[in-house]
Amino acid sequence: MMRTRPLKVALLGCGVVGSEVARIMTTHADDLAARIGAPVELAGVAVRRPDRVRDGIDPSLVTTDATALVKRGDIDVVVEVIGGIEPARSLITTAFEHGASVVSANKALLAQDGAALHAAAEQHDKDLYYEAAVAGAIPLIRPLRESLAGDKVNRVLGIVNGTTNFILDKMDSTGAGYQEALDEATALGYAEADPTADVEGFDAAAKAAILAGIAFHSRVRLDDVYREGMTEVTAADFASAKNMGCTIKLLAICERARDGGSVTARVHPAMIPLSHPLASVRGAYNAVFVESDASGQLMFYGPGAGGAPTASAVLGDLVAVCRNRLSGATGPGESAYAALPVSGMGDVVTRYHISLDVADKPGVLAQVATVFAEHGVSIDTVRQQGNNGEAALVVVTHRASDASLSGTVEALRKLDTVRGVASIMRVEGE
Template sequence: MALKVALLGCGVVGSEVVRLLDEQSSELAARTGTPLEIGGVAVRRLGRARGTGVPPELFTTDAMSLVTRDDIDLVVEVIGGIEPARSLILAAIKAGKSVVTANKALLAEDGATIHTAAREAGVDVYYEASVAGAIPLLRPLRDSLAGDRVHRVLGIVNGTTNYILDRMDGLGAGFTESLEEAQSLGYAEADPTADVEGFDAAAKAAILARLAFHTEVTAADVHREGITEVSAGDIASAKAMGCVVKLLAICQRSADDASIGVRVHPVMLPREHPLATVGEAYNAVFVEAESAGRLMFYGAGAGGAPTASAILGDLVAVARNRLANTSVAEGEEDSALPVHPMGETITSYHVALDVADRPGVLAGVAEVFAGNGVSIKNVRQEGLGGDAQLVLVSHPAPDAALSRTVTQLRARDDMVRAVASVMRVETFSDIR
C-alpha cells in the first residue's frame, strides 16, 4: 500500500520534489519499503499546475483540507515563512501526519511548539533541508553525535554572503560592487536584507545550537551582525594576518558548561582553517566535539535540486518510521542550558587604528586595553608618520570588555585618528 504525500508549495523546491518523486519512484519504494505517491499539491493559485507532470486534479488552493485529509500520510512543507505554514503544520501533526519541512524561519521562531505537538501526537517532524541545503548535517548532529559532547559549531550557512566575501577577498572589490555582481548572477536577491544583515544565518544558528546543545534556542537569542560594514580595508587587514573574512554562525558552550552563546557576525579566520577554503556560494559547518574531535560537513547550501535531495532523504526516513509504527521524539530538551548575552561571550578582537606616530601612543593604547582587563596577544605598527597604523589582536576576553575598549579608543582623539577596522578573530579551539 502506497503512502500518500501532501505537498505544500510548488515553487523551485516543490517542483524538484515532484520531479524526483516521479523519476526515482522505484528506488524510493525500494528504500522506503512501499511506494510514495503524491496525494495532493497545495498552491496559492491553480496556474502553478502547469508543467510539473502532476495531474491537474491533484492541485488545490485549500491547503488546510489537504493536510487533514484522511488518506494523506505525510506532509512536505516548502512554502516558507511563519504563517500559514505554522497553522498548516500544526493541523497536519494533530491529524497524525508526519511532516518534512525546509522552513528555517518557523523552526527558529517557534520550533518548540512544533516539536512538542509532534511528540504529543507521536509523529515525526524532519527538517534537514532547513539548514545548509543538501548537506547531511542535522541528523548527524542529532543522531551520530548523540553520544558525544559538542563544544562548538562554526558554520558558513549563508551562500549569498559567502559568495560576496569570496569575491571581495579574491578581487579586492568592495561590498556594494560584490553584492551587485551576486545579484546579477542570481546569488543574491533584489532585496538582500535577509542575507547580508545575517537574519537567514541567525535562524540557522538557532536551529544548529538547539541540536548541538539539546537546549531551546530561538532566533531572538542569537546575536546578529551582517556583512554590510565589511570594507575592502577589513579584507586587506585580514590578508595581512594570514586570514580570510567569513560570516560565521557560531554556537559555543561556555567554559564552565553552564550556558551557551549563539551569534552570527563577520570573523577573521586563519587561512589554514578548513572553513577558510570554502568558496563561492558553498556552505560548510565545522563541529568540534569532545570525543569526535574536528568534523566538517561541506556542500551546496541552497538551490532547488540540493534542497529537494534533503527533503527526499527525510521523506524516506519518516515513511520508514510510519511503516514501522514509530517516530523520533524531539523537543524534550534535556540540558536546558541558558543562552548568555553577547557581552559575556569570550571572543578575540582584531583592531586596526590610524594613529599619530609619536612616542607614547602605543603605551596609551595599551593602557586602554589594560584598563578593561584585556591583554594584547600581538601588536604591529604599519607605515610611518601621518599614515601610521597600529594593528592589535587581543587575547580572548568577554566581548563586552573588548567592545568597551574599542569605544574608549574611538574617544581618544589625542592619539587615535580613526578606528580603521574592528573584527572578531576565531581560531581552532583546544579540541584536536
C-alpha cells in the same frame, strides 16, 4: 514485502524547492518505493498561483486551499516548503491534528517556534523532520541528533549561507568591493533582489539557533542569537586579514561554555586562519565544523542551497518518515533535557582585530595601550602606518571577553588622539 497501498504525500509550496521535490518523487518513484517498503503518491500540491504551468505535475492535484489539503485525513506526510511563519505554522499543527507527519525546510519557523512544533508532534505521536532547514543538501541535523547522540558536542562553527560566502570569496579573490561582489551574486542568481536576510545574517542566525538547540540539548530561539551582518566588511579588512595569514567569513558559531553551564550562539564576520578547513570553502558552498569530546573534529561540506540540493535533504527526511509510518514508530523528537541557559554576547571570549584612525604624533600608541590595559584586554601585536599627520593603528588582541572589548572601544573613542574606529573584527578558528 512491498505494501501495495501507497503512502500519500501533500506538498505545500511548489517553487524552486517544491518543484524539485515533486520531480524527484516522480522520476525516482521505484527506488523510493523500494527503499521505503511502499509506494509514495503525491496526493496534492498547495500553491498560491494555480494557473502557472508546472511541468510533470498533474493539474488536478493543484489547489490553493492548503488547509483543506492537510485536513483530508488520508494524508500520511505533509512536506512544507512555503517558508515564513504563517500560514506555515498553522498548516503544520493542523497536519499533526489530522494524522500526518511533517517534513519541513522552514528555518525561520523552526528557529522561532521549534519547541511548540515539537510539542504538537509529540502530542499527536507524529514525526517532525527538518534536515533541509540548515545547509541544504549537507547531512547535518541527523548526524547531530542521531550519530552524535552518544557524544558531547562542544562547538559548532560553520558557513551556513551560500550567498554571503560567495560575496566574501569574491572580495577576497578579486579585490572587489562589497557592492560589486553583491551585484555579481545577484546577476548569477545567488542573491535575492532584497538580500537583507542573507547579508545582515538573519538567515544564518535562524540556522544557528536550530544547530545550537540540537547540539547542546537545550532550547535556543532566534532571539537568543547575537547577529551582525557583513555589509561593512571592506577591501581594507581583507588586506589586514591577509597580513595575518587569514581570510574573512560570515560564521555561525555555537559554543558550550568551558564550565559547561551555559551556551552561546552568534553570527558575525570573522577572520579565520588560512590553515583552518573553513578558509578554503569557496563560492556559494557551505561547511560546518563540529567539535566534540569523543569524535574530535568533524567537517560537513557541500552545496547549501538550490532547488535540487535542498530537495535531496527533503526526500531523505521523507524516506525516514515514511519508514516510521510503516513500522508504527516515530523518530527522534526534541531533546532539550540539558536546559542550558543561553549567555549574552558579552560572555563570549575570543581574539579581536581593531583598526584605528589616530593622530600621527608621539605618545599615541602609549595612550591606546593604556586603555587596553585598563580594561583587561591584552595586546598581541600592533602595526602602525603614518601619513601626513594621520596614522592607521592596527591592534590584534589576545583572548578577551566581548564585554571587555566593548568597554575598551568605547574608551578609545573618547581619546582626542583617536579620530575613529575603522573596523572591529573577531578572530576565530585558532
